[in-house]
Amino acid sequence: MTISANRVWFDDETMWVGLADGRCLGVPLAWFPRLLASTPAQRAALEISASGYGLHWEDLDEDISVSGLLHGQGDRTVKHWTTA
Numbered sequence: 001m002t003i004s005a006n007r008v009w010f011d012d013e014t015m016w017v018g019l020a021d022g023r024c025l026g027v028p029l030a031w032f033p034r035l036l037a038s039t040p041a042q043r044a045a046l047e048i049s050a051s052g053y054g055l056h057w058e059d060l061d062e063d064i065s066v067s068g069l070l071h072g073q074g075d076r077t078v079k080h081w082t083t084a
Contacts, residue, residue: 004052005066010043017069020052031074034060 007018015035017025029036035043038060047056055064 002053003066003070005048005055006052008046008048008055010040015043017055017066019066025069027069027074032062032064033075034062 003023004020005017006020009016009018010029013029015027015029015032017027019025035057038057042057042060045057045059047058048054049056053066055066056062
């Protein structure tokens, strides 16, 4: 059984995800630096995929899977540093 999202909302420190099975998952915004640094309006501009398995913020270039959240995974972006 795959769990899907049907609602997302935020407070100052947490992203809340309402799941189709009735549970509510709270995730620290600190896990996702792009969301933490964004404005409330940018956070509100999310798309929940038709399946409910993914969360997407076009303007922030952020994609989060519900499965990843349930497994305790935060931002898995690898930063590549270059030297001048």
